[in-house]
Amino acid sequence: MKKILESSDKNEIDCGSCVSKGCTSCSTSNSNSENHDPTLFTRRNFGHTVLAASAGLFLAGCGRSKTTPVIGTEGKVDSVAAAAVSPIVTLPKGPILTVLSEFYKMGPGPSSSHTMGPMRITYDFYQRLTKLPADQLTRATALKVHLFGSLSATGKGHGTDRASLAGLLGKSPAECPPQFLDDLATNPDKSYPLTIGPKTLNLTLKDIIFDETKGNFHHPNTMTCELLAGTEKIYELEYYSVGGGFIEWKGYTIPEKGQPKYPYEHANELKKYLIDDKIPLGKLLLENELAISGKSEKEVREFLDQVAEVMIRGVDTGLKVESVLPGPIKLQSKAAEMFRNLKNTNKGAAGKAITQVASYGFAMGEENARGHIIVTAPTAGSAGIIPAVLKSLRDLNISREKIHEGFLAAAAIGYLCKHNATLSGAEGGCQAEVGVGSSMGAAMIAQALGEGPKVVSNAAESALEHHLGMTCDPVAGYVQVPCIERCAYGAVKAWTAYCIASEENPEERRVDLDTTISAMALTAKEMNSKYKETSEGGLAVSVVLC
Ligand code: SF4
Numbered sequence: 258m259k260k261i262l263e264s265s266d267k268n269e270i271d272c273g274s275c276v277s278k279g280c281t282s283c284s285t286s287n288s289n290s291e292n293h294d295p296t297l298f299t300r301r302n303f304g305h306t307v308l309a310a311s312a313g314l315f316l317a318g319c320g321r322s323k324t325t326p327v328i329g330t331e332g333k334v335d336s337v338a339a340a341a342v343s344p345i346v347t348l349p350k351g352p353i354l355t356v357l358s359e360f361y362k363m364g365p366g367p368s369s370s371h372t373m374g375p376m377r378i379t380y381d382f383y384q385r386l387t388k389l390p391a392d393q394l395t396r397a398t399a400l401k402v403h404l405f406g407s408l409s410a411t412g413k414g415h416g417t418d419r420a421s422l423a424g425l426l427g428k429s430p431a432e433c434p435p436q437f438l439d440d441l442a443t444n445p446d447k448s449y450p451l452t453i454g455p456k457t458l459n460l461t462l463k464d465i466i467f468d469e470t471k472g473n474f475h476h477p478n479t480m481t482c483e484l485l486a487g488t489e490k491i492y493e494l495e496y497y498s499v500g501g502g503f504i505e506w507k508g509y510t511i512p513e514k515g516q517p518k519y520p521y522e523h524a525n526e527l528k529k530y531l532i533d534d535k536i537p538l539g540k541l542l543l544e545n546e547l548a549i550s551g552k553s554e555k556e557v558r559e560f561l562d563q564v565a566e567v568m569i570r571g572v573d574t575g576l577k578v579e580s581v582l583p584g585p586i587k588l589q590s591k592a593a594e595m596f597r598n599l600k601n602t603n604k605g606a607a608g609k610a611i612t613q614v615a616s617y618g619f620a621m622g623e624e625n626a627r628g629h630i631i632v633t634a635p636t637a638g639s640a641g642i643i644p645a646v647l648k649s650l651r652d653l654n655i656s657r658e659k660i661h662e663g664f665l666a667a668a669a670i671g672y673l674c675k676h677n678a679t680l681s682g683a684e685g686g687c688q689a690e691v692g693v694g695s696s697m698g699a700a701m702i703a704q705a706l707g708e709g710p711k712v713v714s715n716a717a718e719s720a721l722e723h724h725l726g727m728t729c730d731p732v733a734g735y736v737q738v739p740c741i742e743r744c745a746y747g748a749v750k751a752w753t754a755y756c757i758a759s760e761e762n763p764e765e766r767r768v769d770l771d772t773t774i775s776a777m778a779l780t781a782k783e784m785n786s787k788y789k790e791t792s793e794g795g796l797a798v799s800v801v802l803c
Contacts, residue, residue: 352517352520354514354549357664357668358550360634360635362502363430364377364630366640368637369636371407372417374478375417376423376430376433383427383453389491391454397484397486397491400425400460401466402421402483403466404467404468404480406476407478412467418462419628422449422464423441425460430630431563431567435627442628448461449461480497481496482494482496497509514549515549515551518545519534525771543665561664567630568621568648569644569651571630572647575592578590579593582737583628590619595612610752615745616745620641621645622742622745625736635674635693636681636690637736638690639691639744639747642691645748646748647660650702655705663705666701666705667697671693673771674693677771678777683790686727687727692725692747695721696717696751712758714769714770716758720751721770723750725776728789730793730798731792734792739796
């Protein structure tokens with residue numbers, strides 16, 4: 258594996274310091290969060306950053322790029338631009354240290370860096386304000402947020418302003434109701450009261466200011482949050498939405514992590530512990546999570562309950578709402594109608610089951626497109642798959658503990674793919690997003706239904722294998738076509754993979770998970786950059802929008 262990665266595209270890129278964390282819109286978890294370096298930034302942000310070229314190039318240390326990114330087309334995934342930087346640049350540097358809270362991130366879609374990150378930032382600022390002394394708060398007259406660089410250039414189309422205002426108003430990214438975000442979008446002049454301690458301020462979208470797009474910013478996605486008394490800044494903090502929903506701020510230091518009880522980089526190492534130590538997979542993954550995160554088992558389980566709740570809420574909302582999705586495609590939602598028609602279907606058991614799972618995938622994919630709250634699993638663009646799998650497991654009355662085990666197994670697959678290949682459409686095409694999501698889903702089903710580790714691993718392998726080579730070519734740069742339907746397919750294929758893996762003799766499967774992850778990395782490396790979330794190839798140039 259390392260060999261493949263290390264040989265990666267010397268012709269295309271001169272440096273290894275860019276860490277691509279994937280789509281800003283559909284994207285991804287930080288592809289290197291355990292080695293999170295504030296001086297690294299995303300490939301797609303690199304595209305944006307040509308606006309802030311000097312700063313961006315300095316930060317990335319990149320020698321050159323292959324294309325000249327095109328920036329600032331409002332509402333686009335950011336896309337058009339970023340074919341430039343490297344394919345796979347993240348080299349494994351030791352055991353996997355990713356934890357659940359880094360992987361399953363909650364916040365508004367459709368962009369992890371332009372909506373999820375900003376909302377997490379302003380919510381963080383809101384929480385800091387609640388801890389200020391009363392005398393400072395009493396003097397306050399206004400709250401302002403300034404968006405810089407790419408956030409300013411493309412933020413309007415992404416809904417950065419409403420996401421930022423929602424967080425500033427104390428709406429938690431995990432719990433903000435979709436109606437509230439819709440209300441912000443449809444009533445741009447409405448004033449919302451915010452009470453902090455002794456002070457009440459009235460905030461509007463105008464308090465989120467689209468500021469300079471070019472400048473010597475510390476990061477391409479820079480924001481400042483200010484509490485003002487007249488023109489005096491009582492309290493301010495500069496923040497960075499660094500990709501994948503991750504946030505940092507001036508003076509940020511990387512949180513310390515513990516060491517895993519069972520260190521592993523590859524699936525085969527994981528398997529060895531299961532055999533040698535005779536420990537169940539769910540227990541091993543939980544013990545690693547506790548050791549690395551330092552959290553208690555209760556905290557971890559509560560977090561997983563919250564993830565499940567957000568996912569189920571998203572699916573249930575998506576199954577009820579019918580609307581034309583935002584953006585130029587004018588895509589009509591399908592989930593609600595598919596689900597409604599299930600009652601009178603004559604498709605037989607197979608047709609009914611497939612339609613049901615697909616409608617769940619559509620529901621959450623459409624919620625992402627609406628800018629409502631989603632969970633990255635592994636990315637925003639692929640965020641419909643695991644909720645669809647979860648909902649279908651809930652239909653089977655699977656216990657809370659088994660669902661938790663399923664989430665842990667799914668995360669382990671995501672970690673392996675992240676560590677040894679990529680989770681980013683901008684690096685590896687859609688195989689890295691929907692392919693990994695489907696693979697995670699297959700593992701989740703197998704684990705939650707009580708299969709042994711071999712079946713879990715085989716199911717994950719099978720789902721990933723049958724997404725190899727899948728390109729990323731979102732039409733008009735929006736995370737809608739093909740992304741939403743792919744979530745439906747990803748969920749159905751997760752079930753297919755599980756059904757195959759649970760019926761075959763597990764010892765007779767000829768391809769193992771590590772091999773397929775390695776194949777994905779190789780395919781990603783060799784994939785033409787047109788098919789890596791640039792909207793320069795495939796469907797994106799074939800579909801004509803009227
Ligand atoms: S095509 Fe796949 S990888 Fe590309 S934006 Fe859509 S979901 Fe993400």
